[in-house]
Amino acid sequence: MRAEHHAFVDGDEGRCGAILRHVAPRSLRTRTVFRMGAGSPVYLVDHCVEHDGDLRRWRRFEYDAPGSGTRHAGTRAPDGSVHVDGAPAPGLDHAVGAYGEHLVLARMLEDREDVVSYRQFDEGEPAAGALPARLTRQGREATELLDGSVVEAERVRLVVAGHPTNTHWCVDGVVVKSDWCGARSFLVDDLDDLCAGLDADVAALIREFAATR
Numbered sequence: 001m002r003a004e005h006h007a008f009v010d011g012d013e014g015r016c017g018a019i020l021r022h023v024a025p026r027s028l029r030t031r032t033v034f035r036m037g038a039g040s041p042v043y044l045v046d047h048c049v050e051h052d053g054d055l056r057r058w059r060r061f062e063y064d065a066p067g068s069g070t071r072h073a074g075t076r077a078p079d080g081s082v083h084v085d086g087a088p089a090p091g092l093d094h095a096v097g098a099y100g101e102h103l104v105l106a107r108m109l110e111d112r113e114d115v116v117s118y119r120q121f122d123e124g125e126p127a128a129g130a131l132p133a134r135l136t137r138q139g140r141e142a143t144e145l146l147d148g149s150v151v152e153a154e155r156v157r158l159v160v161a162g163h164p165t166n167t168h169w170c171v172d173g174v175v176v177k178s179d180w181c182g183a184r185s186f187l188v189d190d191l192d193d194l195c196a197g198l199d200a201d202v203a204a205l206i207r208e209f210a211a212t213r
Contacts, residue, residue: 018194018202030099035199038199042202044205060075133159146188
């Protein structure tokens with residue numbers, strides 16, 4: 001299992017949380033947690049997806065956002081048919097959940113593909129159905145990291161239903177920076193550095209997830 005920790009940075013609030021991932025050969029666990037200012041509630045989403053080694057053949061997902069009370073669980077059969085919360089979800093057949101984008105990108109980089117097209121759905125709102133998605137390499141460029149250093153990185157852009165959304169910067173096959181339609185995240189190797197200066201509740205949730213293997 002490989003742990004990947006990214007500091008979450010909002011344009012107005014600055015560093016306010018983290019995106020944490022535990023990547024195993026057949027599963028991906030993700031926690032997204034942040035607080036947008038002292039008076040705001042903590043945003044927390046836990047997600048897990050299991051697959052057979054290729055996310056495009058995922059088997060099961062769970063999505064839990066306790067702040068909003070939103071919970072969903074889905075399964076995918078070998079023929080690609082999907083059930084969500086125990087009911088058939090034909091609009092999601094042969095589609096991939098949005099939280100799996102990280103693994104689709106990793107496989108794309110590993111296989112040295114220039115473009116990957118697939119169908120994507122929002123695990124937090126599965127009833128909305130799936131949309132066409134495409135990851136595309138856009139060449140190399142200099143980009144600034146969280147500590148102010150500048151690296152030469154490969155840029156990959158996600159387009160969903162014809163609209164540009166997320167952008168990722170990758171070095172040697174590793175995502176070092178992402179833009180989530182305005183907010184950004186940056187790879188951070190040290191857990192203490194990741195938690196430094198954050199809201200105490202947010203830091204506790206980061207450490208709780210990091211301690212779970």
